[in-house]
Amino acid sequence: MKLHILGCHSATPRSTVFPSSQIVETGNELLLIDAGEGMQIQLRKYKHKFNKIQHIFISHLHGDHFFGLVGFLSSLRLIGREKPMHIYAPVGLKQIIEMIFKLTQTDINYPLFYHELSSPESEIILETDKYHVKTIPLRHRIYTNGFLIQEKPALRKLNIEAVKQYPEIETWAYHNLKRGKDFVREDGSIIPNEKLTLPPTPTKSYAYCSDTVYKPDIIPFIKGIDLLYHEATFLEVHKDLAAKTKHSTAKQAAQIAKDAGVKFLVLGHFSSRYPDESQFKKEAREIFQNVDIAEEGKSFEV
Amino acid sequence: MKLHILGCHSATPRSTVFPSSQIVETGNELLLIDAGEGMQIQLRKYKHKFNKIQHIFISHLHGDHFFGLVGFLSSLRLIGREKPMHIYAPVGLKQIIEMIFKLTQTDINYPLFYHELSSPESEIILETDKYHVKTIPLRHRIYTNGFLIQEKPALRKLNIEAVKQYPEIETWAYHNLKRGKDFVREDGSIIPNEKLTLPPTPTKSYAYCSDTVYKPDIIPFIKGIDLLYHEATFLEVHKDLAAKTKHSTAKQAAQIAKDAGVKFLVLGHFSSRYPDESQFKKEAREIFQNVDIAEEGKSFEV
Numbered sequence: 001m002k003l004h005i006l007g008c009h010s011a012t013p014r015s016t017v018f019p020s021s022q023i024v025e026t027g028n029e030l031l032l033i034d035a036g037e038g039m040q041i042q043l044r045k046y047k048h049k050f051n052k053i054q055h056i057f058i059s060h061l062h063g064d065h066f067f068g069l070v071g072f073l074s075s076l077r078l079i080g081r082e083k084p085m086h087i088y089a090p091v092g093l094k095q096i097i098e099m100i101f102k103l104t105q106t107d108i109n110y111p112l113f114y115h116e117l118s119s120p121e122s123e124i125i126l127e128t129d130k131y132h133v134k135t136i137p138l139r140h141r142i143y144t145n146g147f148l149i150q151e152k153p154a155l156r157k158l159n160i161e162a163v164k165q166y167p168e169i170e171t172w173a174y175h176n177l178k179r180g181k182d183f184v185r186e187d188g189s190i191i192p193n194e195k196l197t198l199p200p201t202p203t204k205s206y207a208y209c210s211d212t213v214y215k216p217d218i219i220p221f222i223k224g225i226d227l228l229y230h231e232a233t234f235l236e237v238h239k240d241l242a243a244k245t246k247h248s249t250a251k252q253a254a255q256i257a258k259d260a261g262v263k264f265l266v267l268g269h270f271s272s273r274y275p276d277e278s279q280f281k282k283e284a285r286e287i288f289q290n291v292d293i294a295e296e297g298k299s300f301e302v
Numbered sequence: 303m304k305l306h307i308l309g310c311h312s313a314t315p316r317s318t319v320f321p322s323s324q325i326v327e328t329g330n331e332l333l334l335i336d337a338g339e340g341m342q343i344q345l346r347k348y349k350h351k352f353n354k355i356q357h358i359f360i361s362h363l364h365g366d367h368f369f370g371l372v373g374f375l376s377s378l379r380l381i382g383r384e385k386p387m388h389i390y391a392p393v394g395l396k397q398i399i400e401m402i403f404k405l406t407q408t409d410i411n412y413p414l415f416y417h418e419l420s421s422p423e424s425e426i427i428l429e430t431d432k433y434h435v436k437t438i439p440l441r442h443r444i445y446t447n448g449f450l451i452q453e454k455p456a457l458r459k460l461n462i463e464a465v466k467q468y469p470e471i472e473t474w475a476y477h478n479l480k481r482g483k484d485f486v487r488e489d490g491s492i493i494p495n496e497k498l499t500l501p502p503t504p505t506k507s508y509a510y511c512s513d514t515v516y517k518p519d520i521i522p523f524i525k526g527i528d529l530l531y532h533e534a535t536f537l538e539v540h541k542d543l544a545a546k547t548k549h550s551t552a553k554q555a556a557q558i559a560k561d562a563g564v565k566f567l568v569l570g571h572f573s574s575r576y577p578d579e580s581q582f583k584k585e586a587r588e589i590f591q592n593v594d595i596a597e598e599g600k601s602f603e604v
Contacts, residue, residue, distance in 0.1 A: 011377070011380055012342060012373060012376065012377040012380060013340070013342060013343045013373070014343065014346050015343055015346050015347040037339065037340070037342075037370070037373040038315070038339070038340055038343060040314060040315060040339075041315045041316065041317055041340060041343075044316050044317050045317040061405055061406045061407075062406055063372065063373060063376045063402075063406055063408070064376075067372060067373045067376075068339070070365065070369060071314060071315070071339040071365060071369045074314065074365045074369075075313070075314040078313055078314065092405040093405075095401070095405065096398075096401060096402055096405060099397070099398060099401060100365075100398055103363055103394040103395075103397065103398060104363045104364055104365055104444070105363075105443070105444050106365070141407070142406070142407055
């Protein structure tokens with residue numbers, strides 16, 4: 001699993017920085033989280049294939065998190081998309097998009113499904129063979145969700161050398177071995193699974209938490225995960241402003257990461273008031289060592 | 303008067319090219335025509351001050367001509383705009399923008415005026431001391447207007463050397479001299495205006511015609527103007543496609559420029575199917591010599 005940053009700044013796009021948008025690469029799929037203005041420019045710049053995206057998650061209905069969406073959906077139409085697209089977003093976005101398409105006389109010629117979110121509780125909003133996505137209720141000036149993406153345990157790997165030593169194990173049995181079952185001979189005797197297989201690749205988990213005020217009650221959701229992206233709009237020197245606008249400081253984000261025991265923290269959603277963004281990392285490091293700052297075009301291994 | 307191209311490509315933004323948007327600089331004012339996605343990024347890149355824009359003209363409600371607008375209006379709010387903003391656009395845009403602001407709980411804290419267009423006839427939509435703006439009815443797949451911006455005749459210039467030779471002309475008389483009036487002495491004798499003043503700077507006129515099928519009945523509106531921006535989505539080899547999608551070819555745009563006797567033609571709104579855009583210029587030149595192609599960041603003296 002990999003995280004690719006398309007935009008990680010608050011407010012409005014400038015020549016070199018973009019508002020919130022990112023890609024989570026899992027297997028051969030790209031999940032899009034938030035869609036700030038200019039997002040499709042960034043997708044093209046960093047050569048992410050539009051067609052690999054089938055699921056879009058929108059945290060909240062502030063412009064810097066979704067003003068790039070309708071242009072992207074229109075582009076998909078122009079390039080002849082046929083695959084369905086699923087959008088998971090707060091109630092209201094569907095109404096906006098449908099009205100724009102109606103007034104611009106745009107026929108979306110691929111299946112577009114809206115999954116409208118309004119629950120104040122965490123819920124599983126997408127589940128596939130390989131992963132599930134769960135909302136993390138955040139607290140901001142408007143209804144907002146973070147998203148937790150958790151891979152499901154993969155299959156165990158066949159230890160081919162070991163398996164070959166037992167001619168009685170035919171290929172039809174591999175399916176169950178990978179799922180952790182012992183091999184049972186016709187006479188009822190058993191070859192234990194651990195003799196025949198190797199452990200699966202460990203599963204990975206990633207959480208996106210933006211925008212939110214410092215909210216320690218998200219910790220149970222993100223306990224021990226591999227990678228946390230947490231907003232840090234402000235530095236601690238502006239913590240009153242952070243509280244007032246319902247954003248977090250770098251220090252607060254680091255405190256959440258520390259208390260949740262996450263493996264790595266990425267900070268983002270920086271206010272444009274700070275000319276030197278390395279300050280965010282410096283401030284967070286006083287609390288939590290494994291931290292880096294997001295940057296347009298940067299990727300992080302989960 | 304100057305034309306600054308922010309975006310001049312059809313459809314969707316890519317890393318280096320942007321959909322329709324341009325600035326007409328007249329005096330100390332910037333008029334924004336169309337607002338394709340990424341427009342505010344381009345404004346920043348080319349250092350056009352947001353605050354000098356007070357009038358926005360939207361030709362039609364296809365996404366590549368207005369998807370950048372709501373982000374721009376939101377940015378103005380963030381930077382604390384106080385001046386009013388006027389938007390001239392087809393009926394429907396107001397509804398879209400107001401709905402987005404309602405659902406995103408955005409309070410626009412500067413005066414925002416909508417001038418909704420629906421007339422099939424040309425009309426004057428803005429008149430100031432210095433210029434007026436008139437719609438040019440175009441024919442596209444959806445209700446569309448071009449815009450003609452005409453400067454008003456400026457004041458004559460005082461010929462200070464000449465004026466100084468007549469001590470009886472006091473400064474209070476300058477106002478009328480600049481307006482072309484003769485000076486009348488107390489005894490009723492006259493000093494003719496042409497002895498005292500020089501001709502004003504010639505007035506300039508510019509027209510934006512995009513998107514439209516080849517439509518010769520726009521010629522009376524643009525007769526003899528200084529600069530015409532006309533769409534050329536396709537080359538003549540795709541003229542059937544141009545007719546079907548209600549766009550023009552480079553040759554057709556050149557024919558319009560020639561028949562209207564305009565001084566200079568700029569082509570734009572290029573389809574992304576053509577890797578070499580100099581072909582548009584080449585094709586147009588077979589009909590009309592004074593032609594160039596638009597390009598992001600390029601400026602044209604009107």
